[in-house]
Every structure is written in C-alpha cells, then in structure tokens.
Amino acid sequence: MFSWQTQPLTWMHFLGMLIGAVIVLFLVLFIVMYTIYFERKVIGWMQNRIGPNRVGPFGLLQSAADVFKLLLKEDIIPANADRPMFLIAPIIAFVPSFMVLAVIPYTATHIFTAGLNVGVLYYIALSSISIVGIVLGGWASNNKYSLVGGLRSAAQMISYEIPLGLSILGVIMLAGSLNLNTIVTHQATDRFGWYIIPQIIGFVVFVIAAIAELNRTPFDLPEAESELVAGYFTEYTGFRFAFYMLAEYVYVFAISALGTTLFLGGWEGPFLPSWLWFAIKTSAFIFFLFWVRATMPRIRIDQLMGFAWKVLIPVALFNILLTGALSLIL
Amino acid sequence: MLFGLPITGATITYFVLALIIIVSGVFMLTLTNVMHMAVSLVGVFLGVAGIFILLGADFVGLVQVMVYAGAITILMVFALMLTHRGLNGHLQGEVGPFRGTLTFLSVAIIVGTLLYAIRSTPWPGSTTALQPFHQSTVNLIANAIFHQYTVAFELVSAVLTVALVGAAVIARKEE
Numbered sequence: 001m002f003s004w005q006t007q008p009l010t011w012m013h014f015l016g017m018l019i020g021a022v023i024v025l026f027l028v029l030f031i032v033m034y035t036i037y038f039e040r041k042v043i044g045w046m047q048n049r050i051g052p053n054r055v056g057p058f059g060l061l062q063s064a065a066d067v068f069k070l071l072l073k074e075d076i077i078p079a080n081a082d083r084p085m086f087l088i089a090p091i092i093a094f095v096p097s098f099m100v101l102a103v104i105p106y107t108a109t110h111i112f113t114a115g116l117n118v119g120v121l122y123y124i125a126l127s128s129i130s131i132v133g134i135v136l137g138g139w140a141s142n143n144k145y146s147l148v149g150g151l152r153s154a155a156q157m158i159s160y161e162i163p164l165g166l167s168i169l170g171v172i173m174l175a176g177s178l179n180l181n182t183i184v185t186h187q188a189t190d191r192f193g194w195y196i197i198p199q200i201i202g203f204v205v206f207v208i209a210a211i212a213e214l215n216r217t218p219f220d221l222p223e224a225e226s227e228l229v230a231g232y233f234t235e236y237t238g239f240r241f242a243f244y245m246l247a248e249y250v251y252v253f254a255i256s257a258l259g260t261t262l263f264l265g266g267w268e269g270p271f272l273p274s275w276l277w278f279a280i281k282t283s284a285f286i287f288f289l290f291w292v293r294a295t296m297p298r299i300r301i302d303q304l305m306g307f308a309w310k311v312l313i314p315v316a317l318f319n320i321l322l323t324g325a326l327s328l329i330l
Numbered sequence: 331m332l333f334g335l336p337i338t339g340a341t342i343t344y345f346v347l348a349l350i351i352i353v354s355g356v357f358m359l360t361l362t363n364v365m366h367m368a369v370s371l372v373g374v375f376l377g378v379a380g381i382f383i384l385l386g387a388d389f390v391g392l393v394q395v396m397v398y399a400g401a402i403t404i405l406m407v408f409a410l411m412l413t414h415r416g417l418n419g420h421l422q423g424e425v426g427p428f429r430g431t432l433t434f435l436s437v438a439i440i441v442g443t444l445l446y447a448i449r450s451t452p453w454p455g456s457t458t459a460l461q462p463f464h465q466s467t468v469n470l471i472a473n474a475i476f477h478q479y480t481v482a483f484e485l486v487s488a489v490l491t492v493a494l495v496g497a498a499v500i501a502r503k504e505e
Contacts, residue, residue: 009339085365117466118388125392128400132372135407139365147411154408158401178468 020112024101032249033063039290046294070245073238078142081235085140090236090243093133096126097250104257105181108267108274119180120172123258124165127213130247131157134222137244138232149231152301153215153222159308160212160219166316167205170323171195171262180258184266194265198326201319203263205312210255211292212308214248218296221304256285343384351377368406375399389467 037052037060044051052059077086103119106112116122131154138150172178174195175186183195192198212219223231233244260266260281269277299307354373361367375398382391475483 014339082363082365085369088369116388118392118468121389121392121396125396125400128396128404129372131400132369132403132407135404135411136365136369139407139411151408151411154404158404 021102024112025098028098028101028250028253029246031253032246033067035249035252035286036063036066038286039293042287042290043294046291067242070242071239075238075240076235078235080142082140082142085136086235087240089133089137089140090240090247091133092136093130094243094247094250096129096133097247097254100126100254101250101257103180104254105184105261105266106257106275106278113181115181116179118178120168120178120183120262123254124161124168127251127254128157128161130251133247134232134244137236141232141235143235145228145230145234146232149222149228149234152228153232156215156219156222156304156308157213159305160209160312163205163308163312163316164209164213166313166320167202167209168262169316170199170202170319173320173323173327174198180261180266184261184268187265188268194263194268196263199263199319199323201315201322203259205316205319206259206263207288209308209312210259211289212304214251214255214289216252216289217293218299219304220298221301252286252289253282256282256289259285340384344381347377347380347384350380364410365407368403368410371406372399372403375403387467389471 040062041051041059052062055061055065077083100123102114103116103122104113134157135150135154138146138148138153141147171183174190175183177183177186187194190198196203215222222228223233228234233241236244257278260278264281264285266281267274267278269280272280351374354370354377357370358367358374361370375394379391379394379399382388382394
C-alpha cells in the first residue's frame, strides 16, 4: 500500500498516498512545534537566558500553548485591506511549503517519498510559489510596513533563489541525476564520500542562500522588527498569522532536509536505522541555522542584494566550472 | 466511456486541470483589479504545468511552474506594486447585445469546427501509454540542447545576455 515508488498507480496506492500525506502533515506540525521550542531554548542558552520553562516540564508545552492562543484569537481583517487577497495569501504561502516535503527521502525504504525524476527541480519550483503568497500578503494588507516587507522579500527571495539553484547544480553534476533518492545512493558509493567534501564551496553557498530564502537572521530584512514592525505579516492575526509562521518553520525543516539529502548523505550511515540518521543530520542542520541566528547581526539592505549578485552567484558559477573540470580530469 | 474517452485517472485529471485553466482564464478576463488578474494567471500557469506533467514532460512542467508561476508572476506583481494602486482600470462599458451575439456565434462556429476536425481525425497509436518517453525527459532535453542543437542554444544564450546588458544600460540613470 505504501510502496508506490515501484508499483503502478491503483486506488489502493492512491489511498496510501492520502494516508501518507496526512501522517506527514501531522509529523511536520509536531516537528514545527518542537523546532520553535528548540530555537527558543538554544538561543536563550546562547544568549545566557533560560528560555521558555513555565508551561509543562522544561517548558515543553510552550509551543502548544502558543498555537492554541493563535487559533483562539480573533481573525482581524483591516477595513482597507484587499479582502480576498488578504484571505488567500497565507494559504498560497503555506501550501507549497508542505508540498515540497513529498520528494524528501526520509528513510532507505522510501516510505512517504515520491520517486520523482526531477525531485530537486520540484523543490525549487514549488518553493518559488511561496514568494507570491508573501508578496501578496504584504500588498493586500494596505500598510506601508507590510508593503515594504513584501517588496523586500520579493527582491531578496528571487535573488537568492539563483545561487541556491546554482549551488545544487554541482551536486547534480556529480550524481548525474535530479532524483533525490538517486543522489543519496550515489553518495554512499562515491569515492569522496558525502558531497559536502567534494562540494564544500557549493555547500557554503547553499547554506547562505538557504538562510536568505528562509528570511532568517542575518537576512531577515523582510520582517526586520526594528524597522518594519513585522514586515509582510504586520496586519495578520490569529490563524492566518499562524499560517505564515507555520510556512516559515516548515521551510526551515524542508531546507534542512534538502541540505541533508544533497550534501550530508541523507539517510546514509552505519549502525543506526536510516530514519534516525536522517533525523540526526537534519537536526544538526536546523541547529546550525539557529546558531547563526543567535550569533550574527542583521545585514543592511544594500549589502544584501550586492552580496547575492556580486559574491554568491560568481562563487557558485566558479564551483560549477571547477566541478566540471575536476570530473573531466579525475 | 465518455464521448469515446475511457474514464481513467489520467482522463479525470485532465478534465480537472482543464477546468482549473478555463476558470482561472475567465477570472483573469473578468476581474477588474490588476493584482487579482495576476493571481488568476497563476492558476492558468499551474494548470498548464499540470497538463505538461500529465503528458509525461515532468521537466518542462516544473520549469513552467518555476519560470511562469514563480518568477514571471513575481515580476508582474512587483511591477504592479511599484505603480499606483489606483490603476484598477476603468475598462470600456458594457458590450451591446448585437456585438455579444455576434461574438458568441463566431466562437461557437470555431469551437464546433475544431471539435469536428479533432473528432473525425484518425489518431495513430495508443493513447493510454503512461510512459510516453523511453528515458528520463531530463536526459532527452539535455541531449537535444547540448548535443543536437548546441550552436543554436549558444546563440540564443548570447542574444539573451546582450538583451540583459542592454536593458541594464538603458535603465541606468544618466550621470
């Protein structure tokens, strides 16, 4: 029922896909809840604070309480907002963030994973739709902070999508496939080991571009609290606000899972079961993102775009050239 | 069987996608706010991408999503945000009954002719194949671009680079 990668599509498999999607949705909601808790604890620890510790043992239920608060809050729609756009923008932002999880290979048995031949492209293509949701949300709010946040995020996310795609290209050249399952199995047999070693430049570019794509510090200009209140979701309340936050944290998980799959060998590893290896590597990746957030100050808007176009893209192109030349020589 | 078509998953998917495309297209034409029109266009792009994927061209379908539903839409929205919000065009008034009837008749004739021509053409081969290509479409496209049509591809890329540099030069302020 769940082995749809190797068998033709039947109603049974379709039902299995639906069940798989629901399971992944709940799993992701759980992961997001504890990612937020983990983030607050880690940053608290790094900044010599305690972090949430009141709700439940060690504050473990803090995120659950926050979610309940958001769901119970009134859903305010500003009088001068563009009502239909204001209502659907969070949904446009969230749906792709969940859809990209379909191609992530969580385990060696490919449970809940689509064996898509163009998996990497699928991820990049769908994640670009989320930008539409963010920009529309900023525009529909009819608020200058939201509008500036929306404009900034459009410019930033479109710009950083290019180095993100280019940095992945090196991995694709080594693996010879866009299929994420194949990329993982190739890393197991590659003579250089995981692609983080031969693709170290690509990995660095990937991490920087990923942080910018996620709108996280030091690239959190679209929602810079000190200048834009909250950026594109300033006017959002209640569960629509929760949708934006959810989309953001699902992307944190998704991009960490993608980075794990592309550069850290995915579910590959000795002794432990494959899903546990995947969880360990993804958690390490997520921890790194939080570490950067706690350490780095926000960069300026003029540095931001220049950095993408004048530094990251040339470096990524150089990496592609290097990968091509080396794979011809070696 | 529906109009001679076997009812399979692919047929149902096709009709759902076609419905999405048509509904989004109609919205695109009837809405008056430019921003709403841009968003309805996303529906058309996504539906067309779905049709591509249904036909087995997964690479082209996803490029359609990335370039059109992603980048082009953002470009349009970006341009609209930089212009005035009050540009929600006051379009021309209602179309008269005579012109409406005439338009309806001509469209009906065209649709009828097209339908008749399509239905009466004997199509070769099987139409139920799930895998129309003998290998991954990525490989096929790569072979076509970088092997068969290398020179043309390089020329196109040169033209695009020139266009990009030209746009930057024109847009730059006189100093």
